[in-house]
Amino acid sequence: MRALYPGSFDPLTNGHMDLIERASSLFGEVVVAVLGNPSKRPAFSIDDRLSQIRKATAHLNGIEVISFDGLTVHCAETHRADLILRGLRAMSDFEYELQIAHTNRSLADRLETVFLATTARHSFLSSSVVKEVARFGGPVDHMVPSEVAKDLNRLFNSALSP
16 A cells, blocks of 8 residues: 655654654555645755655655645645545644545545554654744754754754854
8 A cells, every 4th residue: 555645844853754654564655745835935945855854764665755746636646645644743633634634535536544643752743843943942853853953953053153
């Protein structure tokens, strides 16, 4: 079975990694699809995010990392995904994710959305929180893979330097 895990991944967090690792063992193949969202101002370019994810997932089998823009269902069809994977951190995520799942199903009725709850120890993580901590010089090593932490420190330390 082939799962599509879409997101902006700006940056990739340990919560994302938790889902990728678990999905890999559940579904066999996981396509991590990095969305180029024109309505957001990302900290990292698409190429940087693709590289970060590839490095962080190098120890896993069956992972493909791609970028896309447009509709998730079109990406899923193009990459022959059997399902769309979405993560849930808290109950507050569910209403939004359910709305997206219903929308996707209305566009491509063969595609199921599967929700996985992140491990409790990662449930507080979001890319926005990680960037905020890094922006103000806080430690992020426990929130993101090591390569991503280095990139965040480089990005925000250079922004803080005179």
